[in-house]
Amino acid sequence: MAAFTASSLSFSPVSCSFKHNQVSNLRKASLSFSGKGFPSHRLPALRFRVSCAAKxxxxxxxxxxxxxxxxxxxxxxxxxxxxxxxxxxxxxxxxxxxxxxxxxxxxxxxxxxxxxxxxxxxxxxxxxxxxxx
CATH class of the missing domain: 1.10.1200.10 (ACP-like)
Incomplete structure (x- = not known):
């Protein structure tokens, strides 16, 4: 089992709400992972990005x-x-x-x-x- 360490997490704009697996007012989110178990030459940094512009x-x-x-x-x-x-x-x-x-x-x-x-x-x-x- 691999362990992940979040090295950065950012949301913009800050006003977002979560309810019943829905996200509102979230424009962009980024999440990067790194850890000793994932040397950069074997696995690039993982990125998770969400973009929701519509209401x-x-x-x-x-x-x-x-x-x-x-x-x-x-x-x-x-x-x-x-x-x-x-x-x-x-x-x-x-x-x-x-x-x-x-x-x-x-x-x-x-x-x-x-x-x-x-x-x-x-x-x-x-x-x-x-x-x-």
Whole structure:
């Protein structure tokens, strides 16, 4: 069994809250590990990074639109980490999801940006970025 030592942990901004495995207002977190059991030549420093820009309400709304567009069962879990492909979406479904998001949020998504959306979180982050403009 390996022992880990956290050499650094940082959060920014500081205001974050944890409730039922959800994180809100957390923009970026970094965690680096090092220890005697992991010489740098054998294993590089491990990094853990979380980035959540979208508000939980936006993620929830996107999740519901995806659920409706893909006609998913009510018991099917759809969250920020859900990948459209894992939910059964093909490229046409993804286009229809983006169109539904454009209609719901009153935004216009460039084709190039639409191609980079693979998860619910990606979509929610893009929506918030477009709404800020």
């Amino acid at each position: 939980p309400e936006t993620v929830n709304k996107v999740s519901e639109i995806v659920r409706k567009q893909l006609a998913l069962a009510d018991d099917r879990v759809v969250c920020g980490e859900s990948k459209f492909a894992d939910l059964g979406a093909d490229s046409l479904d993804t286009v229809e999801i983006v169109m539904g998001l454009e209609e719901e949020f009153g935004i216009s998504v460039e084709e190039e940006s639409a191609q980079s959306i693979t998860t619910v979180q990606d979509a929610a982050d893009l929506i918030e970025k477009l709404l800020e403009k």
